[in-house]
Amino acid sequence: MKSILSAILFCLFISASSYAxxxxxxxxxxxxxxxxxxxxxxxxxxxxxxxxxxxxxxxxxxxxxxxxxxxxxxxxxxxxxxxxxxxxxxxxxxxSIALREVSIKSTNKFDPHTEYPEVYERSKVYALSPSTWFSKEGKDARRLKKYFQHEAEERAVDSAFNIAYVGSLVPLKGQQLEDFMTVYRPTYAFLRNNAGESMAVYVNDSYKKWMALPPDQRKVQHLTTPESN
CATH class of the missing domain: 2.60.40.1120 (Carboxypeptidase-like, regulatory domain)
Known part of the structure; x- marks a missing residue:
């Protein structure tokens, strides 16, 4: 009997360890x-x-x-x-901007509510259980919820401020066009309040500012930090 019980406890321990x-x-x-x-x-x-x-x-x-x-x-x-x-x-x-556009077009519509419903459920705070606000699970869920919102907004900007559209308004191509779009990428808040002609005016005004910059300032600079020991 002891050997059977020991075997069961050993299996439970292995299972718990594997899960953890x-x-x-x-x-x-x-x-x-x-x-x-x-x-x-x-x-x-x-x-x-x-x-x-x-x-x-x-x-x-x-x-x-x-x-x-x-x-x-x-x-x-x-x-x-x-x-x-x-x-x-x-x-x-x-x-690259071009690769991101291809990636977005090749994937299904971004719908985190449908794909990750548990995140939105765990992010809720219930009146009878306010401790859920302070739990690690609740905090993690709220971070993920915020991430999903940011991703949806970024995709909206990508869709409106795309290479084909911007390239039709300014005489830039290739890396120059990508650098221009990176420097003057509009915010989601701007996008919500500006569309059509307003967006075209923004792109043209930004291009004038771009051309007024010295050539070395028209390239996107990526910062680096020293390796830590």
Missing amino acids: QTLRGTVSETGTNIKLQDVFIKNTANKQLALSEKGGKFSIPAQVGNIIVFSSPGYISDTLYVTDLKTRNVQLALQ
Whole structure:
């Protein structure tokens, strides 16, 4: 009887340990040591979600054999196959405007309410249980909810302020056009209040400012930070 009980307890321990496993690491920009905060992280196996913290640090429940996807606006998504639970340094490469437009067009309509309903449920604060506001689960859910809202707004700007439209208004092409669009990218708030002719006026005015800049200031400069020990 004792041997049976021991076997059962051993199996429960192994199961609990497996469930509690966590993958940790940092996310940074490829080619620099810039740590990336609020990178969206998804475990495709157990559907767990997370966002990287300040300093690029992240943690997410995972097991060997799981696939973890890292994504952030302006960067090329990266996929990690978990072979062990050692600390990882994940790097994301900057994504060109043209590539981001292709990526958005090739994916289904962004609808986090449908895809991640649990996030919105956990982000709620119930009158009979105000402690949910202070719980880690509630805080994480509210961060994810804010991230989804920001992503939806960025996609709206991408859709309106796209290469084909801007390129039809200014005589720029290739990298020059992408640099111009990066420097004068409008905010979502501006987009909500300006469309059609107002947007065209904004682009033309921005182009005049662009041409008034010295040539060396028309290129987007990416900051780098020294490697930390």
